[in-house]
Amino acid sequence: MHALRASHLGELLAELRPLCEGARVREIQPLPPRDLLVVLEPLEEGGPAVRRIRLSADPEGPRVHLQQGRAFKHRGSVGSFFDRAAALLVGSTLAAIEQPRGDRIALLRFRDATGEVPRPALVAELTGRHANLVLLDGRELVQAILVPPPSKAGATPRLIVGQPWTPPPGKPGTAADDEPLAIALPEPEVDDEDARPRRIDGPLSWRVEWHIGGAADGARTARESKGVRQRLERKLSRARSLADGLERRREAAAGAERVLQDAELLKAAMGQLHRGLESIELQDWYDDGATRVIALDPKLSPQANVQRQFDRYHKLERSAGEIEREAGLAAKRIAAIEGLLEDLAEGAAPEEIEQRAVAAKFLEPLGQDRAKRVQVQAARLPYRTFTGRAGGEILVGRNARDNDQLSLRIARGNDLWLHTADSPGSHVILRVAKDREPNQEDVLDAAHLAAHFSPLRDAGRVAVHLALRKQIRKPKGAPPGMVQVGGGKIRQIRIEPDRLERLLSTDRGGDDPGAPAGGPGPGSGR
Structure with missing residues (x-):
């Protein structure tokens, strides 16, 4: 993993200043546990709709850069640091981007609309494993700390709320021998065009985002996957022990x-x-x-x-x-x-597996803050879950944005994707095990759900498009819920009321307060 040196940070901040200084803060977007985006309104006519500065205290890759790729919004509760930063910074103007002592520290200063009243500052201390984000007031007194300092007997912490901020100890190494950032981090080779930003305003930021950010995300995903896997394996071991005990009781009852x-x-x-x-x-x-x-x-x-x-x-x-x-x-x-363990091994996102495990009561949320986050997310999964006649799991998107998440992030390549051929509606996913063919009764059930969660729900016959998930892609700039289908087939189905009634009785997803019960939300869904 590459680490940003002080000279590299200097290059990045020099790239950011003309792009971001003077812009008004539209939003502080939390990316827990240790990242946030400062979302800025456009500086000039015809420029990008917004620019986003990412500040990350992730120990796997602390960094500051212009965020140009996708960053999915966090759902659920966030810590007090993010709430405090949003309360103090939204509506202010980014006045200056500084590098105190020429070290691995980025300091963003803000002002009000008149420029006369000093506003808070946001500090990113990019000091490796001890990286941190600190919120200061106009007098540079500490207002909030993202990662509270560890308590050591007889030692006074450097960062104390209400006390003046002092930079972390140490001094930057000489930049004379540092190779430029453009050499240290080569131009990203992006095979997936959907992963490349449509517009790259900060080429150095893009290199940092791709290399350091990608490595940090990969390490965090691997760490979270390992944790979820270990917890599930412990539950599996207990479940098997229970089954063994029941077998002994069965023999005794015999x-x-x-x-x-x-x-x-x-x-x-x-x-x-x-x-x-x-x-x-x-x-x-x-x-x-x-x-x-x-x-x-x-x-x-x-x-x-x-x-x-x-x-x-x-x-x-x-x-x-x-x-x-x-x-x-x-x-x-x-x-x-x-x-769940099989899905995790095949690359499913650990947070999605954890949500499903918590919703099914296989796992308990970790810690009080984590409990709030996971329980909120588990209560609002982006899909409803139904059980087909042959036992297959069928997922139905709740609205247009949820359709995107279901089809593009949750579904696996071998899963079957279904959608009404002649109208908008919910995306439907029939889970299919690797190297298996879908059960035709479950396929017919999934097709019924695709028809029901669409404007054609009262029709007697409906045309339904069937394709593998790997044949689905999202066109650039397409509205939520709209995808392109590169194959598959269209199947005419005659609606069987008894089949549909049985299917709807297996709903494990609950009602969606954001969409009419039993129907998709806004958007074309396709």
Whole structure:
């Protein structure tokens, strides 16, 4: 991984100044846990709609640059630092971009519309593993700290809210031997044209975004994937242990008839029993006169030992049905967790897997802040989930923006994508296991859902487009929900009300407050 040297940061800030100084702050966009975007309004007529400065305290790649690629908005709660930064900076003007001491520090100064009242400043300390973002007031007193300093006995932290800001210790190395940033980070070779920005205003920023930002994102994704995988594997191990225990109980319940025979034999031989016996050998009426040894509790009376055997039989008989039900639930839980692990191994986003696991109650959210974030997201997944007749999982986008997320980020390449051929509507994804063909009953179910979540929901016959997810792409500049289909086929279906009623009864997605119940949201959906 490349790290930004002080001289490289100087080159980046020199690139940013003419592009960003003097622009008004439209938004502070949080990218938890350690990044944010300062979204600026355009400086000139005909320029880009907005410019975005990314400040990252990610220990895997601390950096400051012009953000030119996609950055998906965070959904859910954010920390107090981001709320405070938005409250103080939105509406102000970016007055100056500085590099204190020529070190690995970027300081963004802001002013009000008149230029007379000093406004807060935002500091990015890009000091490797100790990188941080700090919000200052007009007197350079610390207002908020993104990463609170660790508490050490007998040591006073450098960063204290309400106290003057002081730069981190150390001094920059000499820039004389540093190679220019354009040599240290080569021109990005982007195979996917959708990943290349339509307009590159900051070529040095683009190199930093692609190389350092990409490496940091990859490391963070790998770290989060490992954490989610380990948590799911622990749950899977417990689920398998539970299934093993149920199997042992099932075997014991299968011996209920033998326990009943023991009880009847003891009852008939009541006169031979007395307190203190640990076992008794009796003639076995159920085995052609052979003998049977029956264990007894020496502390119990003859009547109590007989009753003990009958009670044991009734308990085993009652538990048989319960064991079967619990075993079925355990098997479904194991299969579902294995499916999540398989999706994760195939490259699904760890946050999406975690959301699904939390929504299914397989995992608990991590920590109080994380709990709020995951629970909010789990309550608002971008799709509804239905179960097909053959057990397949069918996902239906809630509205146009959710269609994009479902089709482009959540669905796998081998999944089946469905959409009404002659009208807007929700994107529908039928999950298909690797190297498997989709079950045709599930395909017909998914087609019914595509018709239902469209303006053609009351039609008797509907044409539905079917394609593999890997045949779907998003044209540049296309509105939310609109995609291009590079293949597939169109299938005419006759709506079966009974099939549709059964399908809708399996809805595990709940109602979407942002769209009419049972229908797609705004946008063409295709």
